[in-house]
Amino acid sequence: VSDAKSPGCFHIQLAKSEVAKQIQDLGTALAACCEAASPVVLADLSVGQLCLAQFSADRCWYRVVVCEIHEKSALVRYLEFGNTDTVVESSLRHFDKQFLSLPRQALMCRLHNLQSSQADGKWSAAACKMIGKFDQSTLCVRLYGEEA
Numbered sequence: 001v002s003d004a005k006s007p008g009c010f011h012i013q014l015a016k017s018e019v020a021k022q023i024q025d026l027g028t029a030l031a032a033c034c035e036a037a038s039p040v041v042l043a044d045l046s047v048g049q050l051c052l053a054q055f056s057a058d059r060c061w062y063r064v065v066v067c068e069i070h071e072k073s074a075l076v077r078y079l080e081f082g083n084t085d086t087v088v089e090s091s092l093r094h095f096d097k098q099f100l101s102l103p104r105q106a107l108m109c110r111l112h113n114l115q116s117s118q119a120d121g122k123w124s125a126a127a128c129k130m131i132g133k134f135d136q137s138t139l140c141v142r143l144y145g146e147e148a
Helices: 017-036 125-132
Strands: 003-006 009-012 050-054 061-069 073-078 084-088 092-094 107-109
Touching: 017 050, 017 061, 050 073, 050 084
Parallel strands: none
Antiparallel strands: 003 009, 009 107, 050 061, 050 092, 061 073, 073 084
């Protein structure tokens, strides 16, 4: 589990040793590319667009998809982990097609046949806390649906 928000929305990475090495190599290539590149202009971005972003916690560069665009920042989702972050314009770079060779590594999941008991469909704080305990854990899962 790479990012856990609720039982209805969490992200996993498939545990394959060769993928971990590919992600590490990708990170090295992204760092070299982004150091020399100029920042993106927010006005040139669109929701759903792929680009590169520097994660605020570790200052490393990752592949992202733009979720929302604000006046001086953008909300992005990291393709390798599934987490989101608000990133300022100076921490965004254009996406080079060479970085498409590795498919996104975070698969969005939900617990099968489980629904929120709340009328508005949102998950209780207790349910979100419970699924949060699995963040950064290794689980055995069965995938259903389009990406299985």
